[in-house]
Amino acid sequence: MSVLLRALRHLGWVCALGPAIVALAVEPIRVGEFSSLTGREAGLGQYTHMGVVLALEELNAAGGVGGRPLVVLAEDTQSKAGESATVVRKLITRDHVVAIIGEGASGRCLEGAPIAQRAGIPVVTPSATNPKVTAIGDCIFRVCFTDPFQGTVMAKFARDSLNVRKVGLLVDVASPYSLGLAEFFRQRCRVDGGQIVGEQRFSGGDKDFRGQLTALKAANADALFVPCYYGDASLILLQARQLGITVPILGGDGFEAPELVQVAGAAANGACFPVHFSTDDTAPRSRGFVERFSKRWNKVPTGVSALGYDTLMLIADAIRRAGGTDPKSIRGALAATTAFEGVTGRIAIDAERNARKPASIVRVEGGQFRFLQAVTP
Numbered sequence: 447m448s449v450l451l452r453a454l455r456h457l458g459w460v461c462a463l464g465p466a467i468v469a470l471a472v473e474p475i476r477v478g479e480f481s482s483l484t485g486r487e488a489g490l491g492q493y494t495h496m497g498v499v500l501a502l503e504e505l506n507a508a509g510g511v512g513g514r515p516l517v518v519l520a521e522d523t524q525s526k527a528g529e530s531a532t533v534v535r536k537l538i539t540r541d542h543v544v545a546i547i548g549e550g551a552s553g554r555c556l557e558g559a560p561i562a563q564r565a566g567i568p569v570v571t572p573s574a575t576n577p578k579v580t581a582i583g584d585c586i587f588r589v590c591f592t593d594p595f596q597g598t599v600m601a602k603f604a605r606d607s608l609n610v611r612k613v614g615l616l617v618d619v620a621s622p623y624s625l626g627l628a629e630f631f632r633q634r635c636r637v638d639g640g641q642i643v644g645e646q647r648f649s650g651g652d653k654d655f656r657g658q659l660t661a662l663k664a665a666n667a668d669a670l671f672v673p674c675y676y677g678d679a680s681l682i683l684l685q686a687r688q689l690g691i692t693v694p695i696l697g698g699d700g701f702e703a704p705e706l707v708q709v710a711g712a713a714a715n716g717a718c719f720p721v722h723f724s725t726d727d728t729a730p731r732s733r734g735f736v737e738r739f740s741k742r743w744n745k746v747p748t749g750v751s752a753l754g755y756d757t758l759m760l761i762a763d764a765i766r767r768a769g770g771t772d773p774k775s776i777r778g779a780l781a782a783t784t785a786f787e788g789v790t791g792r793i794a795i796d797a798e799r800n801a802r803k804p805a806s807i808v809r810v811e812g813g814q815f816r817f818l819q820a821v822t823p
Contacts, residue, residue: 474517475510475771477761478537479547480558485525486651486677489703490550490750494572495520496743497754498547503742505758511765518758519543523554530558538565544771545570545761548586550750551675552576552593552623559586568777570761572753573722575699576622580799585773587780587799589756589788590699593623596720596805597630597673599821600696603718603807604669605638607819608694614667615645616658616682618674624650627673627698643667650674655682659689669693675700679717680709687713694718702749707813714810718818723752723790724806726817735789749790756788 479498482491498518506515519541521533530549537543538561546562548571549555555574562569563583570587571579577593580586604610613635618624632642644665646658659682662670672682672695679701686695697719707714725736725746735755739747761776763786768775783795794802804822808815 472510472514474515475765476541476543477516477518477545477547477758478534478541478543479518479520480523480530480533480537480549480554481520481547482525482549482551482554483520483522485523487525487551487675489676489705490573490700491523491525493703493748494550494750494754496745497572497739497747497751497756498758500739500742501755501758501762504738505762511762512770516758516762518547523549523558525551525554527553528557530554531561534558534561538562538567543567544765544773545776547572547754547757547761548574548579548588550574550753552579552626553621555579556582556622562586566777567773568761568764568780570757570780572757573699573750574623576626577800578622578626584781584799585777587795587801589760589790589793589801589803590722590753591720591803591805592800593626593698594630596698597627598634599720599805599807600627600671600698600718601631601634601638601640603819603821604635604671604694604696605640608669608718610640610668610694612641612643612666612668614643614662614665614670616655616662616670616672616674617645617647618650618678619647620649621674623675623698623700624673628671631671631673648678650678652678653681655685656689659686659691663689663691667693670695672696673698673700676703676706677709680706680714683710683717684713699749702808702815704748707810711813715812717810718807720805720807720821721815722749722805723747724749724808724815724817727806731787732789752788752790756786756790756793759788760786760793 523529550573701719764779767779
């Protein structure tokens with residue numbers, strides 16, 4: 447049984463393609479995936495993975511790539527530091543994959559991607575936004591926008607749309623993602639004449655943020671910027687409102703997960719953050735994805751679901767354009783991408799292997815992520 451099928455069975459999912467692929471005489475094309483299917487950020491990894499599986503099923507139902515079926519071999523990083531390097535090494539040396547879908551968390555992608563770079567195996571991350579990820583080397587790509595983009599966008603949104611002039615920061619010092627977003631937000635805020643009136647720190651996985659929030663409340667900020675993942679964000683939102691903090695709380699794309707509202711409840715209302723995909727998008731390609739995903743999983747997709755879908759579809763498109771499964775040729779095809787039509791928008795890969803594409807800002811209202819406005823690079 448493939449790692450993909452074991453992972454799906456572990457999570458209570460069923461993959462209808464397994465027996466069909468096993469029965470085929472044609473050698474399948476092996477694509478790896480390393481993602482947090484369990485652990486603290488399992489929601490991020492699982493929703494990404496569901497998008498990958500939907501793309502896999504659709505590709506194989508349409509005949510695969512070049513007449514060959516695709517197999518995705520998924521490895522669970524368990525949301526743990528150090529696991530990414532181990533599983534990427536296995537995907538390359540034992541499973542002989544020709545490309546890899548990378549971790550969605552920047553820190554864990556930074557652990558695993560260098561191993562693939564040294565082996566010459568292309569990696570495409572769905573949602574690792576830290577600039578250092580693609581700076582690893584010419585084999586590392588992303589389909590999401592970057593931290594400089596979203597940090598700048600959120601500072602501009604705070605000023606232009608919320609009339610915010612004084613901001614308090616609450617930053618996860620153990621997370622490259624959080625540190626990067628805070629730095630780019632800070633830079634743009636100051637350029638625009640804003641003021642950082644207080645900055646507090648925590649480590650991912652902490653449970654009590656009352657001390658930091660009390661200090662930020664005393665600083666009389668117009669808004670708080672809290673760049674972190676949904677697990678910490680949900681507790682921060684809950685405790686902030688319990689302490690009587692009523693100002694807007696802004697975040698990054700790591701806020702986006704159903705667990706944010708499940709844990710924070712009504713305290714999440716009013717939180718604003720950028721997303722890579724909105725289910726309110728009326729474009730036919732996007733609407734069709736929402737309908738197919740909802741029918742397949744009986745769940746509403748998140749932004750990372752759409753990114754996971756686009757990642758495998760882009761890899762398959764690159765394999766077609768490469769005319770085969772040589773990793774070097776696939777890398778070249780990925781780098782040459784100028785107008786890939788994804789469900790998250792038209793994707794062009796720039797010289798630094800980053801995606802040039804639009805983003806959306808949403809606000810939590812009544813437990814739902816409601817579209818506010820679109821932003822472009």
